[in-house]
Amino acid sequence: MVQERPKHKWTMVVDIDRCSGCQACVVACQAENNITINEQRDFLQRRAKEWIRIERYWEAIDPSKPAEFPNVKARFIPIMCQQCDNAPCEPVCPVYATYHNNEGLNVQVYNRCVGTRYCANNCPYQVRFFNFWEPVWPESLRNQLNPDVTVRSRGIMEKCTFCVQRLSRARRTIEGRRGKRITDESMTEENLMPACVMACPTGALVFGDREDPKSRVNELLKEHDPRQAKSVAARGYRVLEDLTTEPNVVYLKKVDPHLKKVKAHA
């Protein structure tokens, strides 16, 4: 008998007003997802892999003058795979290695991937990373590898999965074994929120199920998503929204009390 699975729609909300740029998420992600060590040569060759990264932007306080001390400020924004509903990476894959699942995830199937790198080329967010080399760890460090996550071999594309291994574990233990719904609380309790969300000290990263009316992402979106909220205080936006990629990651704008004074975007 085929049992119908409960529906999920996984969504991340990133509150940039909370983000302090501390990089905890970056290391947490590498610890969870068996990402090979980014050595110095990887950075010099621009082949470092960070499924989630903190981008830092310099901005002029007064835009009519150059962004240089003292007329400069820095801004942080965490960028990871936006899990687009209308993902530009998907239709270009000749072997269907990247496809969309029914929970809103943009999934990379490693054993289908043949490494054309079309997807990375087509991703406007530049969050897909290619394995240019065979993954190598010193013998003893391999003890740390997460058995729930495949080690990607050379020639394979990889990217943020919203920690799909944790989501499947949640499905197995919470839905399967206990027969309960997956909620914010049950995922938190079992340490099954994505690794970056669990680590983020400031609570800037919020993850949850949009099919669950009580989830925190739903609350935040109700308040902030311009598609739902009409309030002037709504801070939500999607990165590169005009490309109609329909991301499942929604950002909440940084609040800048001084922005009005200089009419930055006049």
Added chain:
Amino acid sequence: MGVTRRRFLTMAGVSAMGAVIFGGCRVPDREVLIQSPARLPEDLVTGIDNWYASTCHQCPAGCGILVRVMEGRAKKIEGNPDHPLNHDPVLHMSKTCARGQAGVQLLYHPDRIQGPMRRDRATGELLPISWEEARAELVGRLRELRDRGASDTVLVVTEPLRGHLGLLAREFVKAYGGQHMAFEALEETVLREAVKRVFDQDRLPDLDLANAEYVISFGSGFLETWLSPVRYGVAYGHLRQGREAKRGYFVQVEPRLSATGANADDWVYVKPGMEGLLALSMAYVIVSQGLGDQEASRLLTRGQGAQYLAAYRPQDVAGAIGTTPEKIEELALDFAAKRPSLAIGGGSAAAHTNGLFNLTAIYSLNYLVGSVGQRGGILFNPAPPVAGLPVAEGRVPFDRWQELTGRLASGKPRPVNLVVFRGANPVHSLPQALGFADALKNVPFIVSFSTMMDETAAMADLILPEHTYLEDWGDDLPEPGPGYEVVSYQQPVVRPFHNTHSFGDELIMVAKELGGSLAQAMPWNSFKEVLQAGARKLFELNRGSVTAPDFDSFWRGVLQRGGWWDTARRGLARPLPKPLPVREDPQFTAGEYHLLPFASISLTEGRGAALPWLQATPDPMTTAVWQTWAEISLEDARKLGVSEGDFLEITSSNGTSLEAPAYPNPAAPPGIIAMPLGQGHSSLGRYAENRGVNTFMLLQPATEKETKALAWAATRVTVRNTGRRSRISKFEGSVRVEALHEVEIVRVTKG
């Protein structure tokens, strides 16, 4: 009969075959379903994981962690949701930082010391020996020195020890007659003294950032590495967006834009060492306009009111501070009006010759706005629940290291015959001008308990590698604590990966073998026993987060929860304001540029450099990785004709000189060279060695005037463009981002 692995596999193979044969009559049900061919192996693995509560030891904060262990291997570290220090009360999870996450890499580091070693006198090589031999060697030497009446020539150097390990070290050194010194590279001596003078407190206070309306921070990198960054990070999230229709305002005052400062609503430049003067000037504005609490204004000014502060009128001191009178006025008025407001200071503000003046002036501001002991302000920590438990055993200020270096070099007044190092790497992290490493060569016998072969261990004659914190027992009193009594427990989450021992156990064993009064002073059989004896006192209190009918259940309870705490026992001190300090200016040596070293967010002062994840963690501001760089203002870069990657020769006023690639930083103020600490290791495993430069080497061994702490921000340097260049390895530019912002266009030309 024992089932061997081979035999088990054979049996498994047989039964699987049987299933094929007898099940072949019809198609099994589950094969009718079309399996999704897109199933990732992620869907298939169903290992069982165990989670153990423990305490993080990657920095001195003492956060609670949970370690995920599968088949005897530590896989991942998360925050312990029960632990009061790094707990987010709204999200019901506990948080971790980049350094905490990387703990598992320390455990499985390929270059860990795998067992005890002794240096061969003839060849100078380190050769493996057994623990019994190693201990016999140490005991023999300690006995010989004691019998000679030279036990005072034995020195134990550790990191500042807390909890029962501190107690153990204290007992050992006292009974033996040696000396204990705790080394802290970026010492908090000045902050401790300021807290004592301003608030009459022996313990550092908790900062209630979460409930403040206005926070002004003078140089403290509380979102990077300062004191308890995860706790402050959680609080910062709430300061910003944790309250209904209310967003806390945050001002950072400092001489270089730090990653913490980048998050401020208002970032205010101040000349190095002038933070305290700015605080006094703010106090003048508040007191002269009658905006401060009356009683506090009276006590802070010896009853003289604004007259007492007349020398600090904004228009008179703004030039010396490096800002404008209007800015000072604005800061003062906002600070007085937007209550609860909170003034904190540390980091480079404390690391000048006038550091204590800076911090006492800054923290005294809290009295003016009634934030002392109040929600949204400074909250105090109570004394440890068990009397006599140290929170920083053996901590000594920098001048004692100067003194020791002199003693090592001259052998006077008494020589040092034996040094034991544990968890401290002074050879890397003391200014080169001090000459500590050279002086240490005069010590006839050096013992190291280091986990990794750091610079200090590399000089040792005997190496007794200790467990990592994930393999060892321990307890901790987080300092600063969360405002109430907490004892955090650390337990071995995996079996020792190498042939290592616990430092606590070894102290006890050595004491036993030495016998006499030392053995009597340390009657235990293991460090775990010491911890249990301590836990019994907590059990007998019969209050707090874990209470149980018998001790065994209590012990299991504290290990399961990761510690014991009592939210009812808070620090309730109500100190009275003391007169504001009188202006003191910082003293610098000659030099065109001011050198501002800063703790790397991932490597701190160098302890993280061994771990590849932390080496590869981009610096938030520059995104640079795996190296040292020198931040220079765009103006100075133009003046020197320097662009990114040009090597600068940076020469300290004491003649030491380093080369590092320049990073022209748009936010850097002219006249300031900022360099991260942490790199430049000659020894610390494959990921740290011969990488970058050691910024500590440049430092002038200047001290804070009263506390004698190292004034690490008081060095001036000259800078020269060497003409050589290399690319800075950084994450920025690793991904093509023309869609997100303008991309730099590289023109390729022939030749």
